[in-house]
Amino acid sequence: MSRPKGNGALKAKRQQAILSFVSRERLSSQEEIRSRLANLGVDATQSTISRDVEELGLARVHDSGGVRYVVPGERGSGSPAPLSLLRRLLDEFALSFTRADHAVVIRTPPGAASALAEGIDRVGLPGVAGTIAGDNTILVLGREGVSSEELERSFTQITEGRQA
DSSP states (O other), X not given: OOOOOTTHHHHHHHHHHHHHHHHHSOOOSHHHHHHHHHHTTOOOOHHHHHHHHHHHTOEEEEETTEEEEEOTXXXXXXXXXXXXXXXXXXXXXXXXXXXXXXXXXXXXXXXXXXXXXXXXXXXXXXXXXXXXXXXXXXXXXXXXXXXXXXXXXXXXXXXXXXXX
């Protein structure tokens, strides 16, 4: 698994903020996203925001109110987030997987756990009941009857480009 770049925590914070903005507000341009980030004290160029939008799998849709960005898998967007989004997040941020009783603990760089947990939740893997994220650790809880081995296998298959 590849190690994240030195700015992994900043990238995770920025991407988490973008997900939060798009989930709560009607944003129709990357400039609006840049402005919201600047209000948080996060400086980002248009090209950085463009890469983030692509990596997060955000879609730009037309609806009755005009054009806006949406997070795939949110109410009204029509479908769950793609596995390719989760694959990119796992490749970027997952440092290790440790099995626990009907759960898997995923270690990340500092500040990256919540962005990865959000990606896991948005994909809606059938064996995952939910996630709990700290700063650099995620607890992925399996649904009833799903073992930690099955959970770990799902994440391994996703990172290898196979269906979970």
